[in-house]
Amino acid sequence: MAKEKKAKEKPDRKMVAQNKKARHDYHILDTYECGMVLTGTEVKSLRQGRASLVDGFVQIDGGEAWLHNVHVPEYAQGTWTNHSARRKRKLLMHRDEIDKLDSKSQESGHTIVPLALYFRAGRAKVEIALAKGKKEYDKRQTLREKQDTRESNRAIAAARRRQRAQQRP
Structure with missing residues (x-):
């Protein structure tokens, strides 16, 4: 979609x-x-x-x-x-x-x-x-926000995988 x-x-x-x-x-x-x-x-x-x-x-x-x-x-x-x-x-x-x-x-x-x-x-x-x-600090802040978003998405995906693995057996 x-x-x-x-x-x-x-x-x-x-x-x-x-x-x-x-x-x-x-x-x-x-x-x-x-x-x-x-x-x-x-x-x-x-x-x-x-x-x-x-x-x-x-x-x-x-x-x-x-x-x-x-x-x-x-x-x-x-x-x-x-x-x-x-x-x-x-x-x-x-x-x-x-x-x-x-x-x-x-x-x-x-x-x-x-x-x-x-x-x-x-x-x-x-x-x-x-x-x-x-400004330089704006660039660093943007990179930090991207990195934080990426890390949170990874953590959410890992939690969902663990949850699915527990439901399967």
Whole structure:
């Protein structure tokens, strides 16, 4: 049943790259899905599953959203039409979303980071997030909470196994 729920949440989503470090380094406040303006060789390289979002960020310049520092390697069979690997790419978003992001990102400590790069219905999409940087103690606290949750789940599972074993004989 859980698989059915996941399928309904994110239909036909072919993941290319994820930025797991962003979820560790930032508090995610709001997420947006947007398209990208790409060249042909970039799309072919992405379809091969090759990209890195690690150093990426979004900057709003002149009322347009631009994705910087995302590494899409050159297409192996590309010729003189090949793209540069770290060029800035325009994001396709609604005007009100761009204005909202621009005003919120101006606040102290807020930034816009890419979380995932994927294909949906044959179109390349990027999931971006308005985020606030975590302090070092926040990161430690998050790791501690994950560890505590994992340990409690293990203890509960062990207790259930013991209970089932006692009921069987």
